[in-house]
Amino acid sequence: MQDLPSSIADISDPELLGQWLEKYNEAYRAGKPMISDAHYDLLVERLREIAPDHGFLSAVEAETFADKREVRHPAPMLSTEKAYDKQSLERFVERVYKEAAQIGVTDVLFQVTPKLDGLAARDDGQILATRGNGYAGYDITNALEKGVIPQGGRGLGLGEIVAVQSYFQENLADRFEHPRNMVVGIISSDVLNISAKQALEDKQVHFVPYATLNKWEGSGKELLENSEKITQDLIQATDYPMDGMVASVMNQDVRDHMGATSHHYRWQIAIKAKGETGVTTVNAITWQVGRTGNVTPVLEVEPLKLSGATIRRVTAHNAGRIREKGAGVGASIEVIRSGEVIPKLENVLTPSDDTLIPENCPVCETPLEWNNDFLKCPNLNCKARVEQRIRHWFRILGNADWFGIKTVERLVAGGFDSLEKIYAMTEEDFLSLEFGPVQSKNLAEAINLSKSRPVEDWRFLAAFGISDLGEGDSRKILSFFPLEELLDKTRDDIVALHGFGDVTSISIEKGLKALGPTIRHMLDLGFNLQPTPLKSEMDVSSPISGKGVVFTGSMETGSRKDMEENARSLGANVQKAVTGKTDYLICGAKVGAKKTQKAQDLGVTVLTEQEYLQLVEGGESQSSPEQMSLF
Ligand SMILES: NC(=O)c1ccc[n+]([C@@H]2O[C@H](COP(=O)([O-])OP(=O)(O)OC[C@H]3O[C@@H](n4cnc5c(N)ncnc54)[C@H](O)[C@@H]3O)[C@@H](O)[C@H]2O)c1
Numbered sequence: 358m359q360d361l362p363s364s365i366a367d368i369s370d371p372e373l374l375g376q377w378l379e380k381y382n383e384a385y386r387a388g389k390p391m392i393s394d395a396h397y398d399l400l401v402e403r404l405r406e407i408a409p410d411h412g413f414l415s416a417v418e419a420e421t422f423a424d425k426r427e428v429r430h431p432a433p434m435l436s437t438e439k440a441y442d443k444q445s446l447e448r449f450v451e452r453v454y455k456e457a458a459q460i461g462v463t464d465v466l467f468q469v470t471p472k473l474d475g476l477a478a479r480d481d482g483q484i485l486a487t488r489g490n491g492y493a494g495y496d497i498t499n500a501l502e503k504g505v506i507p508q509g510g511r512g513l514g515l516g517e518i519v520a521v522q523s524y525f526q527e528n529l530a531d532r533f534e535h536p537r538n539m540v541v542g543i544i545s546s547d548v549l550n551i552s553a554k555q556a557l558e559d560k561q562v563h564f565v566p567y568a569t570l571n572k573w574e575g576s577g578k579e580l581l582e583n584s585e586k587i588t589q590d591l592i593q594a595t596d597y598p599m600d601g602m603v604a605s606v607m608n609q610d611v612r613d614h615m616g617a618t619s620h621h622y623r624w625q626i627a628i629k630a631k632g633e634t635g636v637t638t639v640n641a642i643t644w645q646v647g648r649t650g651n652v653t654p655v656l657e658v659e660p661l662k663l664s665g666a667t668i669r670r671v672t673a674h675n676a677g678r679i680r681e682k683g684a685g686v687g688a689s690i691e692v693i694r695s696g697e698v699i700p701k702l703e704n705v706l707t708p709s710d711d712t713l714i715p716e717n718c719p720v721c722e723t724p725l726e727w728n729n730d731f732l733k734c735p736n737l738n739c740k741a742r743v744e745q746r747i748r749h750w751f752r753i754l755g756n757a758d759w760f761g762i763k764t765v766e767r768l769v770a771g772g773f774d775s776l777e778k779i780y781a782m783t784e785e786d787f788l789s790l791e792f793g794p795v796q797s798k799n800l801a802e803a804i805n806l807s808k809s810r811p812v813e814d815w816r817f818l819a820a821f822g823i824s825d826l827g828e829g830d831s832r833k834i835l836s837f838f839p840l841e842e843l844l845d846k847t848r849d850d851i852v853a854l855h856g857f858g859d860v861t862s863i864s865i866e867k868g869l870k871a872l873g874p875t876i877r878h879m880l881d882l883g884f885n886l887q888p889t890p891l892k893s894e895m896d897v898s899s900p901i902s903g904k905g906v907v908f909t910g911s912m913e914t915g916s917r918k919d920m921e922e923n924a925r926s927l928g929a930n931v932q933k934a935v936t937g938k939t940d941y942l943i944c945g946a947k948v949g950a951k952k953t954q955k956a957q958d959l960g961v962t963v964l965t966e967q968e969y970l971q972l973v974e975g976g977e978s979q980s981s982p983e984q985m986s987l988f
Pocket residue numbers: 381382385386390391392393394395397398417418434435436437438470471472473474477478488516517567570600603627
């Protein structure tokens with residue numbers, strides 16, 4: 358097949374573009390995308406421009422799983438129409454009201470949910486099936502045996518198989534370019550790679566029915582007026598990969614009237630960000646060594662303008678990319694920027710031989726090792742790794758400013774290259790490194806403050822950067838064992854806990870062993886640690902401990918985040934959305950009747966904020982006589 362012109366605007370042959378889109382789609386559905394989603398979306402929009410009637414645009418992009426049984430869907434699982442800007446969303450809302458008026462409906466209810474970016478599937482309670490071509494999909498029920506967790510129970514209809522985003526970022530981001538690629542691997546293959554197995558064991562791959570997602574509901578006018586805020590709130594509350602939002606009409610009669618095309622339901626639209634691409638030249642490659650030793654390439658490019666910003670540096674993700682695509686000095690490359698701050702290498706148009714992949718660490722000269730597509734400096738004492746570790750400590754601890762990367766670099770260069778040494782530093786030591794008198798005083802003060810200011814013990818633990826003990830896992834593990842006890846735990850103790858698989862447990866044991874002396878040393882310095890409430894103790898003291906709790910609407914007592922934090926400290930399992938495992942739905946202001954009705958239907962107790970406070974406070978006073986008699 359002929360190549361596509363390098364600039365999207367130059368593509369003028371719809372047949373060729375259609376063929377390429379088919380090819381890209383096939384690779385994508387197989388979990389091995391050849392181009393980024395933003396780039397793909399731009400190509401689809403280009404096809405719409407030059408050939409709006411092209412067949413590719415009127416069908417659901419099909420996926421195949423060769424060795425699986427086909428399952429017919431009771432109603433088609435379609436794709437979505439896309440709105441890349443405010444005007445398209447306005448046109449959609451206008452169209453909805455117009456068609457609703459045709460059947461005498463003026464009061465239209467819209468719903469917005471996060472658009473999950475994984476593998477779409479449908480669960481009828483017996484069979485889990487993929488979308489396939491929209492009319493028939495593939496039976497993937499055995500994914501549940503492999504360890505995919507159905508959120509909210511079985512039989513909740515359409516949804517998406519996704520990996521938990523924070524877990525992915527912490528544990529898997531250097532092994533898969535996108536969590537969806539891992540998900541597709543899990544579904545399509547019976548031979549699982551070790552990281553995917555670990556994610557399943559850790560119960561971090563979920564089938565999330567759309568009905569269990571956080572949602573916003575309101576009128577079309579409210580939707581248009583608040584779309585940014587709605588999007589922000591939903592992004593904040595969702596720990597799954599997303600590629601936009603989905604707005605749907607909720608009135609069944611309007612849905613029936615509007616109907617569907619062969620491609621999408623006309624009462625639904627996806628709100629997405631459009632990427633922008635540009636072409637430039639690579640001037641140099643800078644190799645950055647991270648905390649875990651990954652050595653990643655940053656391309657220094659001829660400055661170019663993209664979505665209003667001047668781009669000088671472009672991330673190339675990993676060394677494999679550079680090697681494979683020839684993204685070296687002098688190469689002409691295509692760059693994409695979509696929403697996120699850092700623009701990415703999309704494509705190499707004219708490769709260069711001058712790819713200069715380093716053989717030794719650019720910082721410590723240790724020979725580098727390949728780990729899949731990533732280059733790694735294996736030297737634990739590599740100066741860059743030490744700097745990043747120390748920087749990580751202060752960043753995660755979060756209670757002492759002043760220790761930015763420049764400062765840390767200077768400390769390490771001056772021989773203060775461990776937490777032990779830095780925490781023993783005096784004002785004079787800082788002065789000796791030629792920090793100014795004021796800054797020296799501040800730095801010495803900051804060291805003391807970081808010990809005296811209260812900090813949660815899970816932050817303290819996560820700050821050591823042990824692999825598989827990020828913030829979420831640290832918090833989880835400390836709800837089973839107090840920190841001091843944790844240090845002596847073995848893999849067997851850890852694997853017995855809910856949410857920790859074999860591989861994770863081994864790596865945590867190793868990490869704790871290696872860093873044990875440092876952790877003990879730091880503990881002896883007397884940090885003002887706020888212990889994570891233990892599950893075992895919470896059972897007696899709080900009426901919501903062990904209960905599934907969801908907060909919704911705007912709260913009066915404090916921000917929703919504070920309320921959630923507090924509920925967690927009382928032992929509640931704070932959830933993002935109401936599911937079959939929810940016990941209490943606590944409603945602040947402006948919560949629709951539909952939401953509370955749905956919760957009640959699921960057997961959830963619905964409480965006002967006041968009722969909730971009474972429950973919690975009442976519970977505390979009930980248990981207090983007993984507690985007091987202990988002292
Ligand atoms: N990188 C590539 O090469 C490549 C290739 C093909 C497709 N893609 C990506 O896939 C997208 C098109 O694929 P598509 O047609 O599968 O999906 P789509 O983007 O049109 O979205 C429709 C799907 O979203 C799902 N969905 C997720 N969250 C939902 C929610 N909250 N409510 C309702 N539905 C929800 C539904 O299952 C529905 O089938 C493109 O936008 C592109 O970004 C990328």
